[in-house]
Amino acid sequence: MRYFVLLSALLSVGFVQASQVCFPEISASTQSDDFIALPGGQVHQQSKGLIWQRCLYGQSWNHAEQRCDGAAIRLTWQEALQQSTTLSVPAAVWRVPDVKEAMSIVERQCVDPAIRLSVFPNTNSENIWTSTTVQAMPVEAWAIAMYSGKNNRKGKEQQLYVRFVRLSDE
Template identity: 40%
Template sequence: MRLLILGCLFWSFAAMSQTCLVDFDAATQEEEFLDNGDGTATDLSLGLMWMRCSLGQTWQNETCEGDASELSWQQALQAAHGYQYADKLGWRVPNIKELASLTERKCVRPAINELFFPNTPSDDFWTSTPSVMDHERAWVVAFFNSSNSIKDKKLFVFTRLVRNLD
């Protein structure tokens, strides 16, 4: 039986589609999010508004289209400064706690609720949280498996923006 399960998981990974455990409570409940109808979703429990797409993608036909941009940490922070989306300002790179709140621990490739955040790359995303121990590094959240780590700020990583509610 274990071999069958491992085989199924391997096949799922090879197909590069999201795999979720059935008998595992979801970390992000669908009731926690409100679809704003403009390419954003509001996390009602945290009072945050998220861009549904990664930077570089566009919200069209109820999904994220195109390729997400990979930016250095400084480029991500600069891109967020003054960014206007959905007729709103105040977008920023989320801190590690905020970004980690989007992870869906019961799923991998990507480890996120695809209903609200479709076509999310299964890779690292920048947070605004710098490393305390090494000023050349900052925290990332991996939407491959919902882990986090620190990366060199000069590496090119994906970014999703957030803003506080008005």
């Protein structure tokens, strides 16, 4: 019965761009205290040893308002891989996260988007790229549907959003 109620709630918000819905009866899959805010719109995910950009590519971090400003930019898979190298400097090598890394920031307690908005504000509910190619279909890569937090396959020529990551210095 509980799953029927959850499914009904999900379907009722699925066709309207609504604000995030979280279900307290579902255990959280991420913890706020696992993420430490860093200067420049970055956040350290302590449990994974990763530094994430808080904003999607194309947006800029507004420190005063603690949010992402501007419009995110969609890229093909190859463009996302190439763009990460333009952001990198010797001390910080940014890249597209692999599917396991991207799934580690999904908050299963919430939908629309399935992410902790206190850590990653202004995240939309669209798909984001991972660097992981689908083994059985090399023209596809894994993406994360931020509406639901589910991984799915997308043709590499499609244009999706991307959130870059790098290894922690620690």
